[in-house]
Amino acid sequence: MLARYGAEVPRYTSYPTAPHFGEGAGAPLFAELCASLDPVSSVSVYLHVPFCDRLCWFCGCHTKQTRRYDPVAAYVGTLTREIAAFRRRLGFSPRLGALHLGGGSPSFLAADDMRRLAEALRAAFDVCPDAEISVEIDPSDVTPAAVAGLRALEMTRASIGVQDFDPVVQAAINRPQSFEVTRDVIAMLRSSGLVSINIDVLYGLPLQTPGRLDATVEKVVALQPERVALFGYAHVPHVKKHQAMIRTEDLPGRNARLSDAERASRAFVRAGYEAIGIDHFALHADPLAKAARSGRLRRNFQGYTADPCETLIGFGASAISRFAGGYVQNTVPTGLYRDRVEAGEPAAARGYRLTGDDLIRGHIIERLMCDFGLDLDDLARRFGAAAEPYAREALRLAATDPDGLVRVSGRRFAIRPEARSLARVVASWFDAHLRSGEARYSQAV
Ligand SMILES: C[S@@+](CC[C@H](N)C(=O)[O-])C[C@H]1O[C@@H](n2cnc3c(N)ncnc32)[C@H](O)[C@@H]1O
Ligand code: SF4
Numbered sequence: 068m069l070a071r072y073g074a075e076v077p078r079y080t081s082y083p084t085a086p087h088f089g090e091g092a093g094a095p096l097f098a099e100l101c102a103s104l105d106p107v108s109s110v111s112v113y114l115h116v117p118f119c120d121r122l123c124w125f126c127g128c129h130t131k132q133t134r135r136y137d138p139v140a141a142y143v144g145t146l147t148r149e150i151a152a153f154r155r156r157l158g159f160s161p162r163l164g165a166l167h168l169g170g171g172s173p174s175f176l177a178a179d180d181m182r183r184l185a186e187a188l189r190a191a192f193d194v195c196p197d198a199e200i201s202v203e204i205d206p207s208d209v210t211p212a213a214v215a216g217l218r219a220l221e222m223t224r225a226s227i228g229v230q231d232f233d234p235v236v237q238a239a240i241n242r243p244q245s246f247e248v249t250r251d252v253i254a255m256l257r258s259s260g261l262v263s264i265n266i267d268v269l270y271g272l273p274l275q276t277p278g279r280l281d282a283t284v285e286k287v288v289a290l291q292p293e294r295v296a297l298f299g300y301a302h303v304p305h306v307k308k309h310q311a312m313i314r315t316e317d318l319p320g321r322n323a324r325l326s327d328a329e330r331a332s333r334a335f336v337r338a339g340y341e342a343i344g345i346d347h348f349a350l351h352a353d354p355l356a357k358a359a360r361s362g363r364l365r366r367n368f369q370g371y372t373a374d375p376c377e378t379l380i381g382f383g384a385s386a387i388s389r390f391a392g393g394y395v396q397n398t399v400p401t402g403l404y405r406d407r408v409e410a411g412e413p414a415a416a417r418g419y420r421l422t423g424d425d426l427i428r429g430h431i432i433e434r435l436m437c438d439f440g441l442d443l444d445d446l447a448r449r450f451g452a453a454a455e456p457y458a459r460e461a462l463r464l465a466a467t468d469p470d471g472l473v474r475v476s477g478r479r480f481a482i483r484p485e486a487r488s489l490a491r492v493v494a495s496w497f498d499a500h501l502r503s504g505e506a507r508y509s510q511a512v
Contacts, residue, residue: 181216
């Protein structure tokens, strides 16, 4: 099954996926989609910080290592101007329901720059008192001064990169990080106020034996984060050149990846976490676990979320915005992004206007990725008669599925529990864009 289905398929953090956005379509589409926003609904905001003070060889993010801080401070200035220009374009301050700072390493920002960003956001948005404010954090950056900056932002969740605690694996990915430093950073964040913690762990890393991964999982559990993300390392050296520093012969094979993912997943569940979607775990009381139990789990560019906002505004180089009617991505090179914003032009470079077909397929794919199933009656309630051909398509796929990955009981199309690690493959059956274009993805498991 793995040999047959271990193909490269998207992670479906959007539908269609970013490689299908059209070049040059960004700026006019962004203007049009902004005009469709109303002052009543809340929006989410994503800020991208494409800088790190180190370069991990496994990294697949839009970031670059910088030893000097001046370009980072200058970038924060540009971000604040992009946020202010968005507010002017809109003519009102939208309600902000959730904010995520990602990268790169936003934790690399000096406390004063974090304060500048917080002020720019408060000047442009009406921040809801219960807004979730999450920040991606490299523990090696966190000092007491940085914590003061995070407090100025009123951060409510820290998402901490661990990957693997074993020194041999860390040497193979150029990411030294001791358990003690990670533990102390978490203690510092927790004592600074009400902060919930997410930890990122990777399987499929070079020289990562089952024993090394198991020991990492045990240490992660000892830190008692509210959430864990367990991602499969995506080795795409054709896209991320520095990944060529990782020796292919050190990487675990497909079967080892699957058994590692399954074993680590069972260990988190044994330790009291609830499994969420394909790669997340959360304690029972965490909002993500609550959303999953009640069928309200969503998937966006950051992965799984309990955030119900339909609109996500992305600021910064490469950031993607999602509106009810389409997607827009800012230009990726940091220099070009700066030139556009400083010239008073929109940073939007690529975009995609959603069709009726995309909306229904996107909904089906999101439900399969979040709930491993699809309620065909719910589909009909949402989309009316337009849903009928898609329900027929689902029934036909279930009837012709040679390996029994899915089953239909009553009006529910569901991925079998044993096939859940192939959820991306089943989702891809509904992807009308998959075979068009040049896009390449990471392996399904
Ligand atoms: C922006 S980083 C996290 C914050 C911070 N920069 C750090 O590294 O601690 C986001 C996460 O993406 C995941 N990630 C990065 N490159 C990846 C890859 N090639 N495949 C799978 N996951 C990857 C890692 O788990 C990482 O923690
Ligand atoms: S994993 Fe995090 S710290 Fe490492 S290069 Fe990527 S974004 Fe930077």
